[in-house]
Amino acid sequence: xxxxxxxxxxxxxxxxxxxxxxxxxxxxxxxxxxxxxxxxxxxxxxxxxxxxxxxxxxxxxxxxxxxxxxxxxxxxxxxxxxxxxxxxxxxxxxxxxxxxxxxxxxxxxxxxxx
Amino acid sequence: xxxxxxxxxxxxxxxxxxxxxxxxxxxxxxxxxxxxxxxxxxxxxxxxxxxxxxxxxxxxxxxxxxxxxxxxxxxxxxxxxxxxxxxxxxxxxxxxxxxxxxxxxxxxxxxxxx
Numbered sequence: 529x530x531x532x533x534x535x536x537x538x539x540x541x542x543x544x545x546x547x548x549x550x551x552x553x554x555x556x557x558x559x560x561x562x563x564x565x566x567x568x569x570x571x572x573x574x575x576x577x578x579x580x581x582x583x584x585x586x587x588x589x590x591x592x593x594x595x596x597x598x599x600x601x602x603x604x605x606x607x608x609x610x611x612x613x614x615x616x617x618x619x620x621x622x623x624x625x626x627x628x629x630x631x632x633x634x635x636x637x638x639x640x641x642x
Numbered sequence: 643x644x645x646x647x648x649x650x651x652x653x654x655x656x657x658x659x660x661x662x663x664x665x666x667x668x669x670x671x672x673x674x675x676x677x678x679x680x681x682x683x684x685x686x687x688x689x690x691x692x693x694x695x696x697x698x699x700x701x702x703x704x705x706x707x708x709x710x711x712x713x714x715x716x717x718x719x720x721x722x723x724x725x726x727x728x729x730x731x732x733x734x735x736x737x738x739x740x741x742x743x744x745x746x747x748x749x750x751x752x753x754x755x756x
Contacts, residue, residue: 562744577742628740629740634682
């Protein structure tokens, strides 16, 4: 069965410092993996996706994630945090239903301090 | 503008009073889905639809109904709401399935059942 674990429920960084949001997954086949971001009072927006092409995936707003099959990880990073990055981030894996089902992690709330 | 529109944004109701949350997309997407978001649980899928007149259960379908009579609309119906259905609900759509295509989300409906 597919599952996804976000290792931190809250992450706090200072503006201008690196961001690391950790995600581990389990899947019985080659998964598709996504990161979505949710700003307050908004729906989720796709940041980036991995679908078995390059293992280093670049997304919007300077975020990137690296697919590491040996570690079953898909951590999200950004070199320098901006105040506007404060939001909740969800790691998502395609589920057993393949084309119809996604499994969402519990979310990581990112706070960015001046 | 391409968008998924949910209404209402906020809804307070009483136990047992039937309600409908509407969802409409203007992108001619085949796939539509409903999720509920609860703290610490991420998003869980309620129902999804691959096309007109084709719907299927997600992970938490109990107490909900959906219909897909037209491609653009996918209403969520609570025949007899209960307090455990108090949650934040999101409608989302995708061109075809979710394995490789991103989901486009509405801005959410916050439902309170007393």
